[in-house]
Amino acid sequence: MDKLPLHIVRRPELDRVFGLLRDNGYTLIGPTRRDGVIQYSEIRSLADLPVGYSDRQGPGSYELVKSETPRCFGFVHGADSWKRFLFPPKRRVFGASRQAGPQAPFDIDDLRSPPPAYAFVGVRACEIAAISILDRVIGSELLDPYYRQARDKMFVLAVNCIEPGGTCFCVSMNTGPRVTRSFDLCLTELGEEFGVEIGSERGAALFKQLTSRPATAAEKELFRLLLERASERMGRHLETEGLPEVLRKSVESPRWQAIASRCLACGNCTMVCPTCFCYNVVDSTDLKCRKAERWRYWDSCFTLEFSYLGPTSVRYEISSRYRQWMMHKLAWWHDQFGTSGCVGCGRCITWCPVGIDITAEASGFRETAPPRAVPATPQQAMPS
Numbered sequence: 001m002d003k004l005p006l007h008i009v010r011r012p013e014l015d016r017v018f019g020l021l022r023d024n025g026y027t028l029i030g031p032t033r034r035d036g037v038i039q040y041s042e043i044r045s046l047a048d049l050p051v052g053y054s055d056r057q058g059p060g061s062y063e064l065v066k067s068e069t070p071r072c073f074g075f076v077h078g079a080d081s082w083k084r085f086l087f088p089p090k091r092r093v094f095g096a097s098r099q100a101g102p103q104a105p106f107d108i109d110d111l112r113s114p115p116p117a118y119a120f121v122g123v124r125a126c127e128i129a130a131i132s133i134l135d136r137v138i139g140s141e142l143l144d145p146y147y148r149q150a151r152d153k154m155f156v157l158a159v160n161c162i163e164p165g166g167t168c169f170c171v172s173m174n175t176g177p178r179v180t181r182s183f184d185l186c187l188t189e190l191g192e193e194f195g196v197e198i199g200s201e202r203g204a205a206l207f208k209q210l211t212s213r214p215a216t217a218a219e220k221e222l223f224r225l226l227l228e229r230a231s232e233r234m235g236r237h238l239e240t241e242g243l244p245e246v247l248r249k250s251v252e253s254p255r256w257q258a259i260a261s262r263c264l265a266c267g268n269c270t271m272v273c274p275t276c277f278c279y280n281v282v283d284s285t286d287l288k289c290r291k292a293e294r295w296r297y298w299d300s301c302f303t304l305e306f307s308y309l310g311p312t313s314v315r316y317e318i319s320s321r322y323r324q325w326m327m328h329k330l331a332w333w334h335d336q337f338g339t340s341g342c343v344g345c346g347r348c349i350t351w352c353p354v355g356i357d358i359t360a361e362a363s364g365f366r367e368t369a370p371p372r373a374v375p376a377t378p379q380q381a382m383p384s
Contacts, residue, residue, distance in 0.1 A: 030121030059355030125176030130274035167346030
């Protein structure tokens with residue numbers, strides 16, 4: 001557990017951290033309380049955090065409640081994810097305009113602004129794992145320049161999760177609850193003080209400006225016990241051993257129809273997922289055909305139009321759309337990107353209106369999988 005030295009700072013030093021980051025040109029984004037949920041928004045000080053709040057999460061259920069302890073990070077997360085800032089839901093790609101008649105040339109209007117230098121405050125281990133997956137998908141495969149710029153400039157002030165939520169299963173995915181990689185500074189709440197680990201040179205440079213002391217043996221033991229206890233209190237479990245093969249064997253299972261009988265095809269699971277990356281490109285013109293714009297929007301494999309090829313959809317039934325999502329997330333993603341597409345955050349369970357639980361469904365397929373895989377048709381094997 002003690003891979004990095006643990007330092008102790010008082011809670012007021014967190015405001016000093018925020019001020020130093022702002023002085024270095026960072027835009028601080030952190031958890032805030034809005035409309036009864038945790039939402040990531042711009043913050044300036046400790047007072048902007050949902051201090052003293054916790055959450056209760058279950059399948060199709062979320063409640064933000066006052067806590068008995070005034071923790072700064074006593075909640076897990078809401079529907080929001082850091083993906084929204086790195087890969088925005090709506091982004092203008094370019095525009096074109098002309099001032100004269102139909103034969104006049106177009107002037108390309110590239111008004112894409114570069115991303116700010118973000119400092120993400122309160123990033124959990126599962127969310128860092130999600131960003132790492134997006135690095136492979138969007139930062140490498142899609143080669144999105146906005147994502148790459150935002151990612152390169154980003155400062156990560158992470159938080160170890162000591163109170164897992166009712167739908168969390170990060171231990172199953174080996175992505176948490178302890179932050180072990182890709183951070184600048186990592187906090188762990190130890191009562192009125194924070195344990196701090198340094199993960200980068202940028203983090204070390206900032207930390208030198210804080211008032212701190214080395215952790216005592218008792219504080220190190222408390223740190224260890226809190227994370228051990230969190231690991232033992234996951235709300236869900238997903239058996240990952242051999243799961244891709246289990247799902248490949250289950251391509252023709254009637255269980256997909258049973259899931260579809262409950263699924264609304266609303267796309268909530270894809271919208272809240274921190275790793276889903278499907279998008280659509282929309283072109284528009286004004287009535288005089290003098291201005292044109294191209295926009296990129298998040299999309300979902302649950303929308304009927306998303307899987308149109310020619311005059312019709314290749315996934316007309318809800319069962320085939322849910323199968324595409326789950327198979328891609330837990331099986332085909334391994335083939336494409338060398339990793340699972342799931343980090344165990346549990347958002348898809350919490351924010352499903354009918355409470356479909358991906359861990360329970362995966363367990364059901366494991367119980368009923370035939371001995372051999374059914375060869376997938378081209379339509380079934382088509383990745384998102």
